[in-house]
Amino acid sequence: MNKLNIGIIGYSAQKFNESKAKKMIKKAFDILEKDNPHEDKIVISGYTDLGIPHIAYHEARKRGWSTIGVACARAKEYPCFPVDKEIIVGNEWGDESQVFLGMIDVLVRIGGGNQSIKETEMAKKMKKRVLEYEL
DSSP, X not given: OOEEEEEEEEOSSSXXXXXXXXXXXXXXXXXXXXXXXXXEXXXXXXXXXXXXXXXXXXXXXXXXXXXXXXXXXXXXXXXXXXXXXXXXXXXXXXTTHHHHHHHOSEEEEESOOXXXXXXXXXXXXXXXXEEEEOO
């Protein structure tokens, strides 16, 4: 079966409206499920069990989707989600961006700061499908 690798980016440590973010994640996942009914879905995010990655990983588990964490070594300083596979790249935030973007078919951005904006622009240049939601 074909796979759809879904990259998730957005706020991690910052405060945001969690119930609104959960609705956005569900909406994005529903769209991707409808558009790709025959693919196995894999959610790829920043490995930490915080913020948007936390919400996305938990929603993925509810749907029976696989999970991958891609992050720099500093992610291990925080609570990490028990992903199916972890990939550590470099030592500083952002070192993992190229590897992360190379792995995904579609990018979902829910809010986010500078790194999220930068990765979104990179994904668009790579002609990846991008779903963006502002928080």
